[in-house]
Amino acid sequence: MLKPLALAAGVLLALNAAVTPPAQATPTLDWGECPGGPGEVGIECATLHVPVDWSRPGGRQLTLTLGRLPSTAPKPQGSVLVNLGGPIGISIDLMRSYGGAAAFAGLRQKMDIVTWDLRGGPNAPGLSTNLPCEWTGARQPRVPRNQAEFDALAAANRAIAEKCQAKDRQLFAAMDSASHARDLEAIRRALGESKVNFYGASYGGFIGQAYAGLFPERVRSLVLDGTWNHSTGNWDRELTRLARDVQTFMTRFFDWCRGQENCASLWQQVVARAQRSPLPAGSTTYDGNEIRWTGLRLARLGEASYPTLLAALRKAATTGDASGFVPAPPNAPFPSAPSPGVVECTDWPHPTSQRQLQQQVRRMEAAAPYTGIAGTIQQAMLNCVGWPVPVRNQPAALPDGLPPLLMAGNWSEYDSATRVIDQVPGSRGIYHDGPGHTLYTSNDCARTKIDAYLADLVVPPRGTRC
Numbered sequence: 001m002l003k004p005l006a007l008a009a010g011v012l013l014a015l016n017a018a019v020t021p022p023a024q025a026t027p028t029l030d031w032g033e034c035p036g037g038p039g040e041v042g043i044e045c046a047t048l049h050v051p052v053d054w055s056r057p058g059g060r061q062l063t064l065t066l067g068r069l070p071s072t073a074p075k076p077q078g079s080v081l082v083n084l085g086g087p088i089g090i091s092i093d094l095m096r097s098y099g100g101a102a103a104f105a106g107l108r109q110k111m112d113i114v115t116w117d118l119r120g121g122p123n124a125p126g127l128s129t130n131l132p133c134e135w136t137g138a139r140q141p142r143v144p145r146n147q148a149e150f151d152a153l154a155a156a157n158r159a160i161a162e163k164c165q166a167k168d169r170q171l172f173a174a175m176d177s178a179s180h181a182r183d184l185e186a187i188r189r190a191l192g193e194s195k196v197n198f199y200g201a202s203y204g205g206f207i208g209q210a211y212a213g214l215f216p217e218r219v220r221s222l223v224l225d226g227t228w229n230h231s232t233g234n235w236d237r238e239l240t241r242l243a244r245d246v247q248t249f250m251t252r253f254f255d256w257c258r259g260q261e262n263c264a265s266l267w268q269q270v271v272a273r274a275q276r277s278p279l280p281a282g283s284t285t286y287d288g289n290e291i292r293w294t295g296l297r298l299a300r301l302g303e304a305s306y307p308t309l310l311a312a313l314r315k316a317a318t319t320g321d322a323s324g325f326v327p328a329p330p331n332a333p334f335p336s337a338p339s340p341g342v343v344e345c346t347d348w349p350h351p352t353s354q355r356q357l358q359q360q361v362r363r364m365e366a367a368a369p370y371t372g373i374a375g376t377i378q379q380a381m382l383n384c385v386g387w388p389v390p391v392r393n394q395p396a397a398l399p400d401g402l403p404p405l406l407m408a409g410n411w412s413e414y415d416s417a418t419r420v421i422d423q424v425p426g427s428r429g430i431y432h433d434g435p436g437h438t439l440y441t442s443n444d445c446a447r448t449k450i451d452a453y454l455a456d457l458v459v460p461p462r463g464t465r466c
Helices: 014-018 091-097 147-165 177-191 204-214 235-257 263-276 288-299 303-319 354-367 377-384 411-421 444-456
Strands: 044-051 061-069 079-083 112-116 136-139 196-201 219-225 279-281 284-286 336-339 406-410 428-432
Touching (some): 061 091, 079 091, 079 204, 091 112, 147 377, 177 196, 196 444, 219 411, 235 288, 235 303, 263 288, 288 303, 354 377, 406 411, 406 444
Parallel strands (some): 079 112, 196 219
Antiparallel strands (some): 044 061, 136 336, 279 284
């Protein structure tokens, strides 16, 4: 699951990109009461059947459950499809309990708000057809130091994945963000909309990027909020850029320290010491990359957490005790990651050999010497080494023909997502100079501008800040 502390897709392989459903009658949606009731926000539900494998549209079907917050307008201008990230299978519950009515109140004055529970129910099963795996957090693996450790990691990951895969092999292999994007296209058709309006927060932005790559002619408006770049033709280059993006969190902390202490030098000393021999950290130990990851967790929170980070750093430097870096429950005592990462491991390239991994790590260390691989998608991809199915949703540059897109982001999220929208003429970004993750539900300024874009295609001026 993509989280604010775990920065936890683009276009597809040629085979996937070439698949188009056969001509058939467009299904209609029969809206009624949701399982569990409408809640205070008045959400209503419908179901839609789609292929498990979109390359075989006449094959086995699964059920998607959709949720709708009806517009308060007598004649709505259309629908906005929403994914709030994760990837998580309970979008309807999130919309019902995640401040959905309040956050989308303004937009509902013009448009219906539609979401759906993701196929497979990753990380938290919802109302759509689910993959019945044990969705639990696991310790983020350490970077293998040699081929033997790489092979052991691959075997451990494969064992976890194959246990889940055995539950439903076909669905297991078809939970990438491009499959979700094809589900989104089926929902568009069922709604009777000629084009899509889409808001994707966090991991939902990768579904949006996948949709833009697959169906550029069907995009009317598309918002990427608090996400980063999956739309690149050079993944190794993007990894070094992501590493530099993440490192800015630490350099901001070092700037704050200036005048009190040389925190950059102290940081490097503690990281190097932990890399030589992991430091005790409560009931576990942290190596250098785990110090980096947990230090970044605090640095991402901004100046309010800088004193805590400084105290943890001083304690580790003077006593060799890294317990000040240990996250609070439920993440204690170690950096965690989703397991199994069925969506993530089919969205993102991951190393197939120790040599490839070490080459990537060296480039990222050179680009970001304070943080290296820590806090990037490449660290999360250690969970995918040895995965039994290939990456179906490979990163690729966006195609021509897209209308202007809109992006919103805090700090380093903005830098990465800029590399997405810069591919599309006329696209703009909304920047918030502060910590956090996504803007729509927490920033009135950003929400107003996003609503104007989704409803009326008003693109904010270049350099907009909120």
